[in-house]
Amino acid sequence: MSALLKKDWFGLGLVLIFGSILISLFKPAFISPFNLYVLMLSVSLMLVVAMSQMIIIAIGQMNLSVGAIGGLVAISFTGLMEVYSMSILPAVLIGLLIGLACGFINGYITVKTGISAFIITLATLYIFKGMNLGITEAQPFYEIPEAVKFFGNAKIFGPIPYLVIIPIIITVLMWILMNRTSLGRYMLAYGNNVQSSELIGISSTKIVIYAHVISGLLAAIGGMLVVCRLQLGTPNIGDSWLLPSFAAPVIGGAILAGGKVDVIATAFGVILVSIISQALVIFKIDPFFVQIFLGFMILLAVFINRYREYREERRTKVFSDE
């Protein structure tokens, strides 16, 4: 039990359960099937985006270009199907390939030059977004195959949309990667301390490139899922991803200096953000408040994390000091 209490996701889980009960007591509409459906859709999309950022946070870097990669892949995916009348599967594969290539570029330049990933991904953010706008001239693609539209709209049963399948698989895979594979462990080791991870024989080049490639792939998947959801490919897909992509991992206790992320807590962070955004809509609160709220949530999470660290430090001090 006490091991459970120490988990990052435990407190968040409690907040989620009590919060949901409280909201549904005041507004029963909150647990209506339609509302749950909308909630699950927003959770599934943001889950992929948050994982894409989380893996970069794990190695102690940040990726500003997540949204730009998602947008570029989204318009390439739809463009290939509309303009070149390609069938769905090759279009998806090319979309994934673009995401992989974008991630590889980010990782390769970052690790080879030693320049902060912030600046590199700021530059590639403009490059990818510029390519997106240059190709589309800011015009959306509307001609989407019926199968894609169906995948974005249909429900498995009850209020559960098909769209949740891929994000759930990704979350499970990410959990396995971070908790059960040596690659995931190496990433955390690298994020914790670059020098010592190199000294024990972990290749920085490999770790950084892998992390960025995975991030790029996830951003690509996120972009294509949004296309399914919106039923069209607009160039501004991904523009608003930056804040939520950081919000969920940080609320889930990720330390931005690297070396500590929690997949389940990040997923709970996504759900929490989605529930709050949804609740604000149900209570008819100005949508701009959602943004302010998200900002405050990040600050609050930061303060709580800091406090926990401080308590932890004090506790270890009692034992280690003379």
Place this chain on the structure above:
Amino acid sequence: MNNKIPNFVKTNQFGLLILVIVFICIFSFSTDGFTSRFNIYALSRVVALDIMIGLAMMVVILTGGLNLSLGALGVSAAMFGGWCMESMGIPISITIILVLAFGSFLGWINGFVTVRTGVHSFIVTLATMSIYFGFMTLLTEAEAFRKLPEAFTDFGSLKLFNKYISPLLIISVLTCFVLYYIFKYTDIGRKLIAAGANPDAAELSGISVDRMFIYCHMLSGFLAALAGIMLTARIGAAIPSMAGHLGFDWLLPAFLAPVLGGTLLSGGKVTVFGTMLGAILVTLINNGLYLIDVGEFWVRFFLGIILLGAVLLDRAREYFTVKNSIVS
């Protein structure tokens, strides 16, 4: 280090100066109207703002941090100014003082939270960016202030020096000199640099690093608010979307100018005139790309490429200078 000339040649500023001259030559030969009075005047108005934004970012980079909320902060301050002048009828001079104080206060919040939580300023300013911008949109209901006093808007469209230069550029250049003086010759300026360069050593030598970092964020807020006022004067109205969604349009020039100018992202180094030259270069390239007609949509792409090229070049230069210094 006996002779001073090769040293200056090795600096970033020298490389930038050469680049600026090269680009001026290229654009004035290859395009019509680059050297026209109209274009130079337009350039001077744009570059004035880019310099100010670059400086506002530079003073936070000094601490080894970042200020993502720059654009949101600048626009919030500008909207506050618009409200003061239009709705409250407060005289221009007092409004400007209030706006600058307001900007510094928002900067103080950034600094205070960063220092107290010990979290990287990236995440703090990411949060405050959305808070500032959200409150601003909420309070203004996304409405612009368009009935500003004429004396204020006239200043923004004033033309000096045979109608070539905007007075806004003079404000920016003056700010550069003031900042240069502060960082080079004053006690507080040296303390700010010391705190950024090596916080532990600075703390041990009796400098309150936390306070210095908060000062840096306040200075950043002050300069961003100044940039906000200048943009309001230039447009002739205070518009919530004038720096894009969440103030993101300011972010690229904000990073480009100091990074091109040779400010180290790890902190502890400022190059006021490097930032100025960096801002000039960015504006030149931006303007040139439009004149060459690469297409409005590709401009962003090229700016990204240029930022990438600039940081790579800078890394190469560092590599070679280190090599040289070991040999000699």
